[in-house]
Amino acid sequence: MVKRICKILLKLGLLILIVGxxxxxxxxxxxxxDVHQYDDEIATAAKKYDVDDQTDLISAIIFTETKGRHEDLMQSSESRYGEAGQISSEADSIDAGVAFLAEALKAADEAGCNESTAIQAYNxxxxxxxxxxxxxxxxxKKIAESYSRDVLSPQLGNDQQSKYRYWGLHSLLYNGGYLYHNGGNLFYSEIVQWNxxxxxxxxFLF
Incomplete structure (x- = not known):
């Protein structure tokens, strides 16, 4: 009886994994x-800002930020206009986002930092x-956490370094699933690189 129940549970678990x-x-x-529908705009902006070899990275940022389902695809309003909500078209968002990414990549290279640093700096x-x-x-992740906790979060008003739950695979594996209020996403570079x-x-599918 117990053996039969175990087999049923095993099959049910396998079915759940397959469906998932x-x-x-x-x-x-x-x-x-949704992201790939902007390939032409991405290529144009990448060429304009001399980052032709980073089109996949740009697409990954769109995937991470909005999944290609928002006018401000790259959430780049603040980097260009100093405040959120100023982007009114996908093309403007891509242009602004790629310009900022190109600036971050160049600054990281000149400072002797790796590309992951530039990606994290986008956030x-x-x-x-x-x-x-x-x-x-x-x-x-250790450096990103210290910057989020000790620099960015207090700078933006979180003097108590309070945290909130953040349910993501990267965060769950690292610290049980949390981020600092007003401290950005310390897992940003890792998530973008995964995407x-x-x-x-x-x-080959697109």
Whole structure:
């Protein structure tokens, strides 16, 4: 009897895993499809700002920020206009976002920092590059957390360094799932690079 119940539970668990995998695969496919509709605009902006080799990274940022389902695709209003809600078209968002990313990539390279630092700076701001340069030149979750906790969060009003729950695989594995209020997303670079891998591995579908 016990053996039979175990077999049933095993089959049920396997079925749940299969259904979950199919759902996640379909969900990711639909997001990728939405992101890829902006390939031409991405290529144009990448060429304009001399980052032609970073189109997959740009697509990954769109995937991460809005999944291709918002006018401000790259959430770049603040980087260009100093405040949110000023972007009124997808093309303007891509142009502004790629311009800022190109600036971050150049600044990171000049400071002797890795590309992951530039990607994280897209979320934290360009001052993060100097912070990383003074702490080894390589973005890590530990450095990103210290910047989020000790610099960015207090700078934006969270003097108590309070946290909130953040349910994501990267965060759950690292600290049980939390971020600091007003402290950006310390897992940003890791998430973007994971989404970039998805884009690179599925190009044949689009």
């Amino acid at each position: 995998a199919v759902y996640l695969g379909f969900r990711n496919y639909m997001i990728l499809k 934290f701001g360009l001052d993060y590059i100097d912070y990383v340069a003074k702490n080894g030149g390589k973005n890590t 970039q891998w998805k884009i690179e591995m599925t190009k």
